Amino acid sequence: MRISSYPVVSALLSHNPKTVLRHSLHTFNISNQQRLYAQALRNTTPGTNIKYQQSYPSTKQRVLITGCMGQIGVELIEALAARYGKGSVVCSDVSTPTKDNLDQFAPFYFCDVNDRERLQMIVDRENVTCIVHNAAFLSASAEQNVAAAVRLNTIGLFNVLEIAKRNHLRVFVPSSIAAFGPTTPLESTPNTTIQRPTTVYGIGKVYAELMGEYYALKHGVDYRSLRYPGILSYKTKPGGGTTDYAVHMFYYALQGEHYECYLQPDQKLPMMYMPDCIRGTMQFILDTKQEQLKERTYNIAAYSFSPIQLEQMIKKFIPSFSVSYRPDFRQGIAESWPRILEDDSARGDWGWGEEFNLEKTCRDMLVNLSKIIPNSVKLQNID
Numbered sequence: 001m002r003i004s005s006y007p008v009v010s011a012l013l014s015h016n017p018k019t020v021l022r023h024s025l026h027t028f029n030i031s032n033q034q035r036l037y038a039q040a041l042r043n044t045t046p047g048t049n050i051k052y053q054q055s056y057p058s059t060k061q062r063v064l065i066t067g068c069m070g071q072i073g074v075e076l077i078e079a080l081a082a083r084y085g086k087g088s089v090v091c092s093d094v095s096t097p098t099k100d101n102l103d104q105f106a107p108f109y110f111c112d113v114n115d116r117e118r119l120q121m122i123v124d125r126e127n128v129t130c131i132v133h134n135a136a137f138l139s140a141s142a143e144q145n146v147a148a149a150v151r152l153n154t155i156g157l158f159n160v161l162e163i164a165k166r167n168h169l170r171v172f173v174p175s176s177i178a179a180f181g182p183t184t185p186l187e188s189t190p191n192t193t194i195q196r197p198t199t200v201y202g203i204g205k206v207y208a209e210l211m212g213e214y215y216a217l218k219h220g221v222d223y224r225s226l227r228y229p230g231i232l233s234y235k236t237k238p239g240g241g242t243t244d245y246a247v248h249m250f251y252y253a254l255q256g257e258h259y260e261c262y263l264q265p266d267q268k269l270p271m272m273y274m275p276d277c278i279r280g281t282m283q284f285i286l287d288t289k290q291e292q293l294k295e296r297t298y299n300i301a302a303y304s305f306s307p308i309q310l311e312q313m314i315k316k317f318i319p320s321f322s323v324s325y326r327p328d329f330r331q332g333i334a335e336s337w338p339r340i341l342e343d344d345s346a347r348g349d350w351g352w353g354e355e356f357n358l359e360k361t362c363r364d365m366l367v368n369l370s371k372i373i374p375n376s377v378k379l380q381n382i383d
């Protein structure tokens, strides 16, 4: 059983219209939300012919985020809502919110992006102006789910582009350092260079970049993409990537536990803190005019570090932290990726710039995570 759509008011209209119409979602208390959620779970499946009542006011920007429940989606929703108001974001994923965080994702639609009809229905209903296509299997999980990853990277992407073409939408599809491969110059990887990735995830990213460019050229779709490095965050957890180790280290350190790292100690990779990722993404999608763009896809970078450099940085604040190294298949992925990403084009064309260096990131991560993790280890030298 799945949620068909949220605002769940819509799910209830066919069952108890009088009760539902008496309320506005803005004034629902938690118990009402929980009741609606339970009823939505019982009564709706994708494709059910339910009546719809829009519960949030329209704004100029209506951004549909696919894969909204992921590490980046959750934080992007928050930032978009803070800037344009809650009515500006439409959420969708194949994972569903819980009854406790339902309001945070409202309006929420269950949507597998491989289902074009459903995607089109959401775009029509919600007057979407822009799609942020975050739905993905990240590098490590894609290697373990090759068929599903290929389907998502091809059919899912094609659906998004076709709908963007038909509805004149702006589209943002995140790319990644994974769009490069072992034959790329990896020490200072330029924006335009050899792209022959050796992971199914990376191949999907190159496909998206090229298809996006094709739709821009042939059909005038306003396609935009940023090649993100590994993203560090404390509000949300990473979901199956090769760079996840960096976030894991903070958790283990604060929990007072030993960490066994799956990469070699000297495997340097480009990384970035989530606030920079979100700020840069918003700036690129919403504040940058088409005329400023000389490329459709830009590298963006903040800093690079290896696992042992991160271990040493965390030890400045938690001296008892210990790490051992036992590389697995993810080491092979990591060593095919850039060690340092060059992002001059993004800085020059539309003013990209990071605010967090590694030390500032570590301090912020540790301070904030220590408030979340119960009985976390006491930080030293933090101010």
Ligand SMILES: NC(=O)C1=CN([C@@H]2O[C@H](COP(=O)(O)OP(=O)(O)OC[C@H]3O[C@@H](n4cnc5c(N)ncnc54)[C@H](O)[C@@H]3O)[C@@H](O)[C@H]2O)C=CC1
Residues within 6 Å of the ligand: 066, 067, 068, 069, 070, 071, 072, 073, 092, 093, 094, 095, 111, 112, 113, 114, 133, 134, 135, 136, 137, 138, 152, 156, 173, 174, 175, 176, 177, 227, 228, 229, 230, 231, 232, 237, 238, 239, 240, 241, 243
């Ligand atoms: N987090 C990172 O370090 C980086 C992320 N990116 C890219 O940014 C985007 C967002 O990444 P994250 O939020 O970290 O990913 P994530 O793995 O945390 O979340 C992806 C979401 O996509 C959903 N999803 C999977 N299959 C789907 C389908 N068929 N239809 C609809 N939804 C589906 C999942 O349920 C999940 O909530 C992805 O395109 C990713 O490749 C790029 C570089 C770095």
Ligand SMILES: CC(=O)[C@H](N)C(=O)O
Residues within 6 Å of the ligand: 138, 139, 140, 175, 176, 177, 178, 201, 228, 229, 230, 231, 240, 241, 242, 243, 244
């Ligand atoms: C760099 C990425 O694209 C992602 N974090 C991954 O490790 O798969």
